[in-house]
Amino acid sequence: MSKNQTLMAGVDLGGTSMQVLIVDGKNAILAATKARTERSKKPAALTDDIAGAVEDATSKAGLKRRDLAAVSIGAPGSVDRHRGVVHDAPNLGWDEYPLGPELEKRLRVPVLVDNDVNVGTVGEHALGAGAGANNLMGIFVGTGPSRLDARAWCSKSWRSETRAG
Numbered sequence: 001m002s003k004n005q006t007l008m009a010g011v012d013l014g015g016t017s018m019q020v021l022i023v024d025g026k027n028a029i030l031a032a033t034k035a036r037t038e039r040s041k042k043p044a045a046l047t048d049d050i051a052g053a054v055e056d057a058t059s060k061a062g063l064k065r066r067d068l069a070a071v072s073i074g075a076p077g078s079v080d081r082h083r084g085v086v087h088d089a090p091n092l093g094w095d096e097y098p099l100g101p102e103l104e105k106r107l108r109v110p111v112l113v114d115n116d117v118n119v120g121t122v123g124e125h126a127l128g129a130g131a132g133a134n135n136l137m138g139i140f141v142g143t144g145p146s147r148l149d150a151r152a153w154c155s156k157s158w159r160s161e162t163r164a165g
Contacts, residue, residue, distance in 0.1 A: 011073040015091035020057040031061035051106040074119030084113040
């Protein structure tokens with residue numbers, strides 16, 4: 001298979017586990033893997049784990065990494081999706097971590113990073129319970145810390161959006 005068949009890896013990075021799907025251009029799932037998220041690891045080591053999980057799923061689908069057109073990852077916390085930077089992921093202990101660029105170095109394919117709830121809501125709107133709806137709002141309950149300074153989270157998210165344009 002080749003990139004022109006629009007093969008993608010989708011990663012759901014959670015505080016306790018990560019899941020990777022390999023899908024074709026019609027959103028058919030070719031392979032899926034799940035691994036534990038080792039939150040105690042430094043960001044670079046956890047990025048190595050994410051890259052390894054993508055490699056495992058790609059192999060399970062009978063493909064090679066170069067067959068992927070891109071990787072999309074939903075990360076917890078405040079994310080600058082234009083730069084692929086996770087501003088603040090309290091359940092991972094990340095602050096201003098360039099997940100997208102770091103993952104691109106490891107996988108050598110384009111990487112899109114966005115907030116996990118945004119990505120999940122888009123998925124539900126395209127293929128899930130919200131398919132066909134004109135409007136959809138997603139609310140996800142996660143495994144992150146019970147206390148979150150919402151003002152700081154919103155402020156960082158707002159700043160990244162206004163800087164990006």
